[in-house]
Structures are given as C-alpha cells and as structure tokens.
Amino acid sequence: MALPDILFYLFAALTLGCGLLVVANPFSRNPVTSAMFLVLTIVSLAGLFVLLHAYFLAAVQILVYAGAVMVLFLFVIMLLDLKAEERRRFNVFAVVLGGASVAGLVGILAKTIHESGAGAGLQPTLAGETRNLGVELFTKGQFLLPFEIVSLLLLVAMVGVILLSKRELR
Amino acid sequence: MNVGLEHYLFVSAALFCLGLLGVIVRRNLLVIYMSLELMLNAANLALVAFSRFNNNLDGQLMVFFIITVAAAEVAVGLALVVALYRERQSAHVEDLASLKL
Secondary structure, three states, X not given: OOHHHHHHHHHHHHHHHHHHHHHOOOOOOOHHHHHHHHHHHHHHHHHHHXXXXXXXXXXXXXXXXXXXXXXXXXXXXXXXXXXXXXXXXXXXXXHHHHHHHHHHHHHXXXXXXXXXXXXXXXXXXXXXXXXXXXXXHHOOOOOHHHHHHHHXXXXXXXXXXXXXXXXXXX | OOOOHHXXXXXXXXXXXXXXXXXXXXXXXXXXXXXXXXXXXXXXXXXXXXHXXXXXXXXXXXXXXXXXXXXXXXXXXXHHXXXXXXXXXXXXXXXXXOOOO
C-alpha cells in the first residue's frame, strides 16, 4: 500500500472519529468539547484536500474554518453561559427515531455509491495548483460576477450582524 | 486496494450522515449549528473529490464559494443565536418552541 493510501485511511478515520465526537461525545456534553473536535475534523479534512491536490482549498479550510469560524463559535459559547445545558437528558424518542432514519440514509447512500460505480476507470489527474485555480477564477469570465456578488454578500452579512448585535434597534 | 473516487464519496456520505444525526439528536442550538457545518464540509469533500477525478476545476471553485458563503452564514446565524439568547436566556431548542417572541 502506497503512502497516499495510508494517509487517506488515516485522515478519513480521523475525520469520521472526530465528527462522531462532535455529535455524540460519551464523556462530555459541553459545547466547547464539540467545538474542539470540530476543529480536529476540519484539520483532517484539510489533510484529505491535500491528498486530492487541492492545496489552496486546504489552506483556506484551515484559515477560514479552523481559524475564523471556530473562533467565532468559541466566542459565542463563552458569551452565552451554557453550563446549565449539560445536565439535560437526551430525548430517547428522538434518539431512536433519528438514529433509525440516519441509518437508513447511510444504507441508501452507500448502496447508491457502490452500485453506481462512481469513479470506475477515472484516474486522479487534476493538478490543482493555486495558479490554475486563479486563472480559472479570474480570466475565464465565467466566475467573475459570482466572485463580486460574494464580496457583496460578505458586506451585507457584516452589516446585518452589526444590526442584529445592537441591543436596541433604534 | 487503491483509493478511488468511491472511497472519498463514502467518507463524505458518512460525514454528512453524522452531521444529520447531530441536527436531529442534539438539543443545543450551537451544537446543531456545528453539525450543520459538518454537513457543509461533507459536501465540500465530495465536490473536491469529483473535481480531482474528473479533471475539472469547477468543483474546487464551487467549494471556494461555499466556504465564503458558509463564513457569512455562520456570522449571521451566531448573531441570531446571541439575540435569541438575550431574549430568552436559553440556547436550547425545546425552550424556543413558540413562534411569537
């Protein structure tokens, strides 16, 4: 087995394991623990991106998700004092029903992926260098308008968040 | 056994289902929000894998846009959670069951 394959299995196991600990940690119901495991999940996903030769996206994933978004999450968790939440019990009905439906979805997705033979005969050929990504984004013209719209969206989100966070809307 | 597109898709599907399980089972708004992020990341992984195996950069560009929009979405969503918490002193979905504040 070649090194990239070993790394794939390592990162995939890390991603799924930490993802499970985000959702259902048997030792702690504290949101801070969930947030920390989400950081680990995101970092191992960035490792998978590197294995897929998406180097720029791996960097952005770590910078934006593990850096900015998770800091925001932790800020809010610390801002709201959530100590009382830990004592609450799981709703057994919801756990059983949700677990059953999600298990069904897992079955359907796995069977679909397996039977459709996705990727049969496809070789990983793309050289996803940052330069190629930039050329595709800025010179083809196809993605220029979406790019500008996204910048506008960020501005609107910023204004909206400031408005929402004001104590009184005057 | 060589790692192919299928393997990445399996990981992506499993991660998506974990996120969905979190949204259904957990009762804390913030943890539900983190589970949503998990689902978004699962979709990102599938897109990057498709992009690599089909020799087409469009998937990676899509992920680039998804990450940007997700950052905006997280900011707005967390501001809403904070505003809701100020109103109700709770971030627990069962305490937020009424439509009228």
